[in-house]
Amino acid sequence: MSNSGVESVRDAGRTRADRAASRRVSMTDVARLADVSPQTVSRVSNGFPGVQEETRIRVLAAMRELGYRPNGAARALKSGQFRTIGVILFTMSTTGNVRTLEAIATSAAREGYTIMLIPVAAPTQDGVYGAFTRLGEFAVDAVIVIMEVHLLDTATVSLPPGVPVVVVDSDAGDRYSVVDTDQGDGARQAVRHLLDLGHRTVWHVAGPEESFAAQRRAAAWRATLQAAGRQVPPLLRGDWSADSGHRAGLRLAREPGCTAVFAANDQMALGLLLAMHENGRAVPGDISVVGFDDIPEAGSFTPPLTTVHQDFASVGRHCVEGVLRQIRTRTAEPGVTIVPTRLVVRRSTAEPRG
């Protein structure tokens, strides 16, 4: 038997494989063993009706004996469907992204889809551009984008036409299907909670300027204060990290009038707590702190953190539902789906002293 070069190389490492089969077993092999046509094997493989029980059993036995696995590539080539959803995301260091991703993966799995991860190395235009231009080559039926939206705006790219897209936390609802948590309402709840406790005003440690979510939380913080006729203190800028929260906290600890702080995420709130502790400012005795996200650890901070709960699972579910609907209807559907947030009151907030 004259093997081609490729095949002999392929065989080289197959210590466990039976010496007979050098190629992967295909429908034809199964068909030969079960003494039916390849077409019947296909029918059995896909659970189509119109196959006699006896024949089906014989085919299934042959499949098992040969260890047959359908070839995804061939199937995808024929059907034009990959049963795969691409997820473009910039970083996994923020809790939100990861939790959303996990929910997406779970929901997708339930629908028989798998997730292809498309990391964007740098949040630069080039990085995004690269991911998006290569996108057409990826074997995906749809795309979910988890990323700061301004990159989508400035990057002079468009997604390949005909590929369903859902974007998370973006204001591109006019062009794309968007799933968004109700950032504004969450921030409003946080600020109102503090005001209702009797604080005269609320300071804010915001996320990075480029972040759409950070912008929205900051805007709602400002608007809520203004609506209540309160003074709006200068905004402190963080970068989502606990460390940046710590730096902001060092400054706030020396601010005499400051009795309440709203941090744009829980990590920064954690840094705040440390800074307050280091400077002998009691939480919530001297200063109340509210976070955002409700990460699993938030209830175990010292003290347990009052924070705005985000339902990432719901976000992920909506994303998957969105792309699947688009896949099935073959229609783009711009618009925004809002997932509500709710305040979880723990022990980092209290009435101001005196």
Add this chain to the structure above:
Amino acid sequence: MSNSGVESVRDAGRTRADRAASRRVSMTDVARLADVSPQTVSRVSNGFPGVQEETRIRVLAAMRELGYRPNGAARALKSGQFRTIGVILFTMSTTGNVRTLEAIATSAAREGYTIMLIPVAAPTQDGVYGAFTRLGEFAVDAVIVIMEVHLLDTATVSLPPGVPVVVVDSDAGDRYSVVDTDQGDGARQAVRHLLDLGHRTVWHVAGPEESFAAQRRAAAWRATLQAAGRQVPPLLRGDWSADSGHRAGLRLAREPGCTAVFAANDQMALGLLLAMHENGRAVPGDISVVGFDDIPEAGSFTPPLTTVHQDFASVGRHCVEGVLRQIRTRTAEPGVTIVPTRLVVRRSTAEPRG
């Protein structure tokens, strides 16, 4: 023009697409426009040599004009390679898994591979079995398994033969290629650090019994104490969550002889810190605490946590290198790659009082 049913449906939603092309553009279309053979288009597409510059430019122009994207399925079917690595993982709620996954995705992207996420719904045998049996259908060239190993052991499954595998944090080094952090040495460093500070012994809050990593950390803790001739206190069992750490802490806070605790991860250490604070036990004044993982927030705990740093980036890199090597050589290579750990001393540990 008589469209088949499928094609007309496909056209329905194409609001933006030009009315002409109903099918995706293929090499043939490009070839026709550029007035060359499909094969030449293939050569240009893959950057093969032996194409005249003038021709290449003409083909590239045609590609751009038609918006040509290579068809991944066809390419994979022909070449037998998907340029995709499957990652089987059970949960994204542990920092380690996520950080490892991120590193894997980044390393893989650098090598031109993408990641297919294969979540295992439940850590039951059925769940694993399902993921593994369906594995052969997934369009992956190799598999990286991030999961508690005992499931691999008990589940009566074997990975499809011929698919390269790398397992993270497992003791299956005799059968698979394994990348493992030096759990034992990390735990040893943690315990030694506390003993060197003058503590008579060290308590341990372990991870769940089924976890291989938890087992190894607990075993090393015990061994290190015994080697130093110290008494081994009863082991407390947690489940990785901050909450379980909190519960363990409530018990330890009432343990008079307890001056030093080694928690099997940082989340549980966080819960410990809260429990100590609630019970008026100063850290590190009354009790020293050491964690494991060195999550980004660990430096912002109250107080900043002394912990064992794991180099997840390195783990991810080794995983990708491992599977790529196996893909290229077509050889399974059982064995263990150890990634070192190192103790990061912060402010949660000190000499025992008195």
Add this chain to the structure above:
DNA sequence: CGACATTATGTTTACGTAACCATCACCGCA
């Protein structure tokens, strides 16, 4: 100046699957 490499390009084929149509056996019924 003719045999011969070298380069550029085209033609054929196969990858594994599933849609479509063809065939065939068998059934009930007139």
Add this chain to the structure above:
DNA sequence: TGCGGTGATGGTTACGTAAACATAATGTCG
């Protein structure tokens, strides 16, 4: 007894790509 119908199965083809092979056009050197 023969006819239409139904259910089970087989044959053919196409999906888009790239390897292998074939061919044509140039140049090169003895």
